[in-house]
Amino acid sequence: MFWTDILAFARGPFFRVALWVFVGGMAYRLVRIIFLGWPADKVPRRGSKLWGALKSFLKGILVWPFIPWVKNTFNCNPVVYLAGGLFHLGLFVILILGTAHMLVWKSLLGFGWKTLPFPIVDWMAAITIAAIVILFINRLIHPVLKLISGPGEWLNLLFVFLPMVSGYVMAHHLWFRYEVIFSIHMIAVNILMIWIPFSRISHFMFYFFSKAIHGADFGKRAVEP
């Protein structure tokens, strides 16, 4: 068994299985949550629930990131707020606008798009890795967070950290032969994809549901029973 074989396995069958588990697992989670049901809303309202949800999304994307200091969550712990924000921004930039990742999307979807120059993505990657380290330290020293962190939370950090660091090392051709670090990166990514549906990282999808429900609540302008 050579590294080229391991790489072929990680890019081939293992990736396919990870993708199946990811898609099937997310469908499972979504159906479970939808089947929990929600109470009928019979209160007469003056506002629009749809507009409320929409406004909540728009504010979250276009307003709050630019004036974070008006939010309590920022003022309570600005370092964590910034680290968390930059972490998510970095992930988006790297996964969507990094050339290597765009080529993955292209192979899956059949179409590609323009990407950012490597140095920009590279700096974003460095910032994102720094951010996850800060978030890790915060979880380690924050008395309340420490109490409510189970193994799942620590594994979340580990499984996200591994693909990021291996990807960074690979992009810079450091220390390892390319096929070795490429294999490590792909294995880490596959593990993450299998892990996501059954962990809180599934918030990448459920976040939009909860945001919509909260937004609708804000928007409906009615007396809560």
Add this chain to the structure above:
Amino acid sequence: MAGKSIYEEMKENGFTRRGFIKFCSAVAGAIGLNLGSPTAAKSESGKVVRGLHPANLVSRALSSKPRLPVIWLEFQDCCGCSEALTRSQSPTLVDLVLSQITVEYHETLSAAAGFQAEDAKTAAMKKYAGQYVLVVEGSIPPKDGGVYCTIGGKSSLSLLKEAAAGAAAIIATGNCAAFGGIPKAKPNPTGAVGVMDVIRDKPVVNIPGCPAIPEAFTGTVAHFLVFGSLPELDHLHRPKLFYGNTIHDRCLRRPFYEAGKYAASFDDEGARAGWCLNKLGCKGPITYNACASLKWGGGLSFPIQSGHPCLGCSEPNFWDGGGFYQGQSAPLDRPALLTMGAALAAGAVIGAGVAGANTVQKKSARRKQESKNKGG
């Protein structure tokens, strides 16, 4: 041939002493010998020649050693490696292989054919038993008793085993002989394998490539001739001298990779300006070969220089290593929509089942509680 050294043979063929020394210098260069003081950096082959000029070392060997008999077998191949060798732009090295080394048997190059050629091979194998170098070109199909490739009524597997038994060393040239190559590509109907998978009791050197770089082949032979041993090999039995670096490491488009400038399509402005071919599917970063440094056509160019991405032809299973023109980061194959849909449906069905079971359980619990309350 007995007794006569290579130098004596060359003299008979009209070589002057000066020509011979020049030839020796070329050979020394081809196998990467360094003129080394004891503190000199090691050459890539790991050999440091102390106190002797490399050309002198080669000339000493060629003046004292007889010609090296070679038996060249072709199995499931396209003859491309032989073609590349005969068209090599380094005439001295081709001379070395074709004239100074005796090719006793070569299916494409020998004048004799049929039983005559077979007889010549058998005679050579007997005469030089334990001394000859066996070169194999093409893969071996052991499936179904080896019926998919036979020569003179014998299967390629038995021919290889027969010839390998008396060989001093075996050189597998081209990806087919080294790793199974194109015949081994999915679905591999003939069960093709490389020499390494069949012969385990003899030293096998792989010179993969499609075709193998002629200089890599002749360099390895020259090394064997001069030192009487095979050059240092990597984990895939490739000489480190030629396969020690990736194409990417020596690529002339590398600075553009570092700067993140990629050609978007074949022969676009970027490709012409020398930008990296990563997005066009270049396999340079995981391909170990000497194309970027030795190049082809007498150092004229190599695929990437000409604007075509590296296919990774010196690596195992290169034919099944993902689309040639798909970025290397892409997964090997695109999962079918049907299987993705099936995964989605399976997840949804299991989710609905578990949710339904939960609802039923909740309802029955509630009913029980209510009847309990009523009863109490």
